Amino acid sequence: MITIQDIAYVRSGTADLETAVGFAVDIVGLELVERTADRAYLRADNRHHCLSFVAGEAGVLASAFTLADEDRLADAEAELSRAGFTVTRGDKAAAVDRHVREFIAFEDPFGNVVELVVDQKEVPTPVNFARAAGITEFGHLCLDAPDVRAAHRFWTKHFNMKVSDWIGDAACLMRFDPVHHKMAVFKGAGPGLCHMNFQVSSIDDVMRSWHFLQDNGIEIEQGPGRHPQSGAVFLYFKGPEGLTYEYSYGVRRIDDDNAWRVRYFDPAEPDAIDMWRGPTNRCASQPQLPGLAAR
Numbered sequence: 001m002i003t004i005q006d007i008a009y010v011r012s013g014t015a016d017l018e019t020a021v022g023f024a025v026d027i028v029g030l031e032l033v034e035r036t037a038d039r040a041y042l043r044a045d046n047r048h049h050c051l052s053f054v055a056g057e058a059g060v061l062a063s064a065f066t067l068a069d070e071d072r073l074a075d076a077e078a079e080l081s082r083a084g085f086t087v088t089r090g091d092k093a094a095a096v097d098r099h100v101r102e103f104i105a106f107e108d109p110f111g112n113v114v115e116l117v118v119d120q121k122e123v124p125t126p127v128n129f130a131r132a133a134g135i136t137e138f139g140h141l142c143l144d145a146p147d148v149r150a151a152h153r154f155w156t157k158h159f160n161m162k163v164s165d166w167i168g169d170a171a172c173l174m175r176f177d178p179v180h181h182k183m184a185v186f187k188g189a190g191p192g193l194c195h196m197n198f199q200v201s202s203i204d205d206v207m208r209s210w211h212f213l214q215d216n217g218i219e220i221e222q223g224p225g226r227h228p229q230s231g232a233v234f235l236y237f238k239g240p241e242g243l244t245y246e247y248s249y250g251v252r253r254i255d256d257d258n259a260w261r262v263r264y265f266d267p268a269e270p271d272a273i274d275m276w277r278g279p280t281n282r283c284a285s286q287p288q289l290p291g292l293a294a295r
């Protein structure tokens, strides 16, 4: 069993680094920590970065989780190898590039590249947010997979993940600490990053960003709404090259694992992911959730 301690980062390729960084800073409000000719690192909390852009082809390159130490990393490598996955050890240069001490990489059963890292660099300085969006932290990441049930089996067999809620066969929200979910899998045609989430400090932040995004001509995918699963008030919007960002406030905590009863939401209901039944512009990648389908 591989024990994940936290989410670490999303690493994304971009064919237009300038535009990707501009959006992450000026619109999302993240702090640009470091920028070179072909790299950019952005943060939302004390992690060195939770989002990195690599100049090249657009699209997610990896999603990363933190493990406690090298011994756990070696155990993870052995367990995944035993289970038939091809595991790669990151070399020194690749670890430096990720601002971690060590890492391994593998593909989940659907081709999502996952990195398990040890000692992600911590930056204690208060975050110098580029915009007062009210971000408090990198909240969760959500992967795409064609078979959400199989994804659940994979993540719960090999990792310390537990399902918090199901949305039919369309989504599985999972936790590895008291937060309702820091990892989710949504049904999609293939592998991919469904979205990355940033927690904000109030409903006011969500609503202010809603107006701000509209004023700036940003495509709102869905929201403001309230997720019936985590109880969070949310807003999804689209960044360059199709990267979906989510702000949300008020995610539920599950402090007593034994007292939590997993719930099952019907994806065919109009309030499957929004209790307020608001409109949506979403998309293509999740046609089987009416709440997410194009209007």
Ligand SMILES: O=C(O)c1cccc(O)c1O
Pocket (backbone or CB within 6 Å): 142, 173, 197, 227, 228, 229, 230, 231, 232, 246, 248, 251, 273
């Ligand atoms: O927060 C949630 O509960 C949630 C539910 C459905 C889809 C999401 O992206 C979520 O974050």
Ligand SMILES: [Fe+2]
Pocket (backbone or CB within 6 Å): 140, 142, 195, 197, 246
């Ligand atoms: Fe989400």
